[in-house]
Amino acid sequence: MSTSDVTRHGVEGARPGREAVTGSAAVMGGERRGEPEHTRSSDTPEVSGTEFRSYYGQPVLNQIVWEGRDIAGYLFLGGLAGASSGLAAGADLTGRPDLARPLKYTALGAVSGSLVALIHDLGRPTRFLNMLRVFRPTSPMNMGSWLLAGYGPVAGVAAVTEATGLFPRTGRAAAVGAGVVGPAVATYTAPLICDTAVPAWHEGYREMPFVFVGSAAAASGGMGMLTAPLDQAAPARRAAVFGSALETAAVARMEHRLGMLAEPYQSGRGGALMRTAKVLSLAGAAGALLSGRSRVLSAVSGAALVAGSACARFGIFEAGVRSAADPKYTVVPQRQRLREKRAASER
Amino acid sequence: MAINEEAGGQPVTAPGTDQPRMGFFTDTSVCIGCKACEVACKEWNMIPEDGLDFTAMSFDNSGGLGADTWRHVTFVEQREPLGHQETGVGRPEGAPVDLGMPSFERPGDSTGADERGEFRWLMSSDVCKHCTSAACLDVCPTGALFRTEYGTVVVQEDICNGCGYCVPACPYGVIDKRQDDGRVWKCTLCYDRLGDGLEPACAKACPTDSIQFGELDELRERANERVRDLREAGVSSARLYGEDPRDGVGGAGAFFLLLDEPEVYGLPPDPVVTTRDLPSMWRYAGVAAVTLLAGVSATFLGRRTR
Numbered sequence: 001m002s003t004s005d006v007t008r009h010g011v012e013g014a015r016p017g018r019e020a021v022t023g024s025a026a027v028m029g030g031e032r033r034g035e036p037e038h039t040r041s042s043d044t045p046e047v048s049g050t051e052f053r054s055y056y057g058q059p060v061l062n063q064i065v066w067e068g069r070d071i072a073g074y075l076f077l078g079g080l081a082g083a084s085s086g087l088a089a090g091a092d093l094t095g096r097p098d099l100a101r102p103l104k105y106t107a108l109g110a111v112s113g114s115l116v117a118l119i120h121d122l123g124r125p126t127r128f129l130n131m132l133r134v135f136r137p138t139s140p141m142n143m144g145s146w147l148l149a150g151y152g153p154v155a156g157v158a159a160v161t162e163a164t165g166l167f168p169r170t171g172r173a174a175a176v177g178a179g180v181v182g183p184a185v186a187t188y189t190a191p192l193i194c195d196t197a198v199p200a201w202h203e204g205y206r207e208m209p210f211v212f213v214g215s216a217a218a219a220s221g222g223m224g225m226l227t228a229p230l231d232q233a234a235p236a237r238r239a240a241v242f243g244s245a246l247e248t249a250a251v252a253r254m255e256h257r258l259g260m261l262a263e264p265y266q267s268g269r270g271g272a273l274m275r276t277a278k279v280l281s282l283a284g285a286a287g288a289l290l291s292g293r294s295r296v297l298s299a300v301s302g303a304a305l306v307a308g309s310a311c312a313r314f315g316i317f318e319a320g321v322r323s324a325a326d327p328k329y330t331v332v333p334q335r336q337r338l339r340e341k342r343a344a345s346e347r
Numbered sequence: 348m349a350i351n352e353e354a355g356g357q358p359v360t361a362p363g364t365d366q367p368r369m370g371f372f373t374d375t376s377v378c379i380g381c382k383a384c385e386v387a388c389k390e391w392n393m394i395p396e397d398g399l400d401f402t403a404m405s406f407d408n409s410g411g412l413g414a415d416t417w418r419h420v421t422f423v424e425q426r427e428p429l430g431h432q433e434t435g436v437g438r439p440e441g442a443p444v445d446l447g448m449p450s451f452e453r454p455g456d457s458t459g460a461d462e463r464g465e466f467r468w469l470m471s472s473d474v475c476k477h478c479t480s481a482a483c484l485d486v487c488p489t490g491a492l493f494r495t496e497y498g499t500v501v502v503q504e505d506i507c508n509g510c511g512y513c514v515p516a517c518p519y520g521v522i523d524k525r526q527d528d529g530r531v532w533k534c535t536l537c538y539d540r541l542g543d544g545l546e547p548a549c550a551k552a553c554p555t556d557s558i559q560f561g562e563l564d565e566l567r568e569r570a571n572e573r574v575r576d577l578r579e580a581g582v583s584s585a586r587l588y589g590e591d592p593r594d595g596v597g598g599a600g601a602f603f604l605l606l607d608e609p610e611v612y613g614l615p616p617d618p619v620v621t622t623r624d625l626p627s628m629w630r631y632a633g634v635a636a637v638t639l640l641a642g643v644s645a646t647f648l649g650r651r652t653r
């Protein structure tokens with residue numbers, strides 16, 4: 001039996017979690033009665049004053065059906081693969097075989113893992129090839145499938161020729177080709193997640209590609225530091241510092257511009273992962289700056305950078321999931337947008 | 348032929364035919380919450396049963412639109428005057444009769460004279476909006492989602508590979524993945540019935556004509572008239588939702604007459620098709636990719652240490 005009642009003063013006697021957020025639309029003639037009376041206040045201080053109404057607190061959007069392990073993993077591995085190919089190509093061309101070799105293997109392993117994760121997440125994995133049924137620039141996932149279809153085999157040739165020593169000139173060409181396409185592979189996943197109605201992702205679309213390439217560069221640099229001898233790993237160390245700095249700056253800028261939508265990146269599981277990512281990434285970058293003479297420090301810093309990149313992707317994924325699950329993040333910014341539009345048209 | 352100005356003058360319905368764009372106008376002011384639409388939809392489309400649960404918040408037992416709920420009736424309870432919510436509004440000759448709310452006691456006994464009748468139910472049958480600029484269709488990587496000759500958006504179940512991209516892309520939370528099946532499902536505006544000259548099952552079953560099916564242009568005219576009538580009758584909160592071709596999705600093929608703000612019904616107040624920003628996203632991504640390429644290249648510059 002119901003214990004609650006909707007009175008003039010709001011819902012009374014409601015059990016937790018069943019707030020019927022009901023309204024104050026002026027049913028009788030005349031003006032609207034100003035601000036809604038029965039609204040849920042936001043519980044965080046930064047956004048106090050943002051009140052909104054909803055259908056029993058239910059999310060407006062349907063929930064993301066992707067598995068975090070698969071899709072966040074896919075984002076991380078795609079970035080690692082793409083940037084590693086870039087570094088490997090440079091290492092190849094500048095005569096650093098001991099840096100190029102592990103990075104080529106990393107690229108092949110990571111892109112394979114990324115593909116497996118993507119296919120594993122499909123509801124109908126056997127229909128994976130349907131992705132290549134059309135060519136559709138409005139779908140970043142379709143564009144990504146074509147990109148992977150082109151990049152994967154090239155990265156594969158680069159790695160296999162490296163391992164076998166066969167066809168060195170073909171191998172060199174493949175390494176350079178993968179190195180040029182790699183950055184696109186590392187980047188397209190940002191538009192992929194931003195091209196959704198998920199508020200924390202969509203509204204961050206300007207900075208997200210820079211977060212992703214920073215994270216990818218840091219991961220590949222870390223992998224180079226982990227696997228290559230010190231005397232050949234200098235570019236990996238620089239890439240790590242560059243990536244870590246870019247990622248940290250882009251995240252900071254994104255959170256600043258997102259306003260209340262930055263909450264999912266700062267609190268909860270997403271926030272914890274993002275903070276861990278930042279600590280690991282910055283520690284790894286500091287290690288990269290100092291590790292010119294220590295193989296152990298280089299390896300530890302490299303591992304921290306790779307882990308930091310993974311944490312960032314999982315954190316971003318979690319933040320998106322949370323922002324889609326709370327109607328606050330859908331309704332409040334849209335209301336704000338409507339208010340601004342109305343104010344602009346009145347002016 | 349319906350032309351979508353926002354999408355650069357792209358025709359929404361099939362080129363070379365004179366098939367007008369078809370849609371729904373759901374007039375929630377006459378919805379009685381009977382759920383006949385939900386049942387008719389399930390039966391006609393053979394949608395699997397997905398639980399007979401009480402949500403414990405209202406008479407709503409289907410929760411929201413999803414893979415197995417293509418029509419969803421919302422129930423909103425508000426302590427508001429009933430006065431101008433009767434079905435008779437706008438028909439001056441019919442005198443409305445207040446039947447009160449069902450209860451175990453005599454109406455108004457516990458509330459006192461003040462609050463007698465100060466209660467209203469907002470009921471609304473929600474459905475896929477069949478947007479002019481449809482995010483689900485835009486982001487679908489397989490081309491499983493397509494636009495029909497009626498201007499509606501339909502999933503081809505033999506092509507969908509269950510990538511789930513359309514689910515978070517929909518600004519309304521309509522399309523969803525059926526877990527045991529792996530593919531996504533949503534309202535087809537009864538594509539099969541339309542081909543045979545039949546109206547969609549929900550509209551056919553609606554006993555109060557709250558769900559009206561027809562040519563979109565005609566429905567818009569009818570809806571504007573209905574809002575005008577309601578407002579003249581004193582229901583100042585009546586407003587149309589999704590009928591404006593200038594809105595963020597280029598106008599919905601299924602639009603609504605609401606009696607309160609959209610978010611009260613679980614609808615987004617200002618939905619925007621996510622792909623509107625995609626050209627900009629690709630530009631930012633392009634700059635980022637070049638930054639990465641340049642950054643990685645730069646790591647090989649300078650003198651060789653050790």
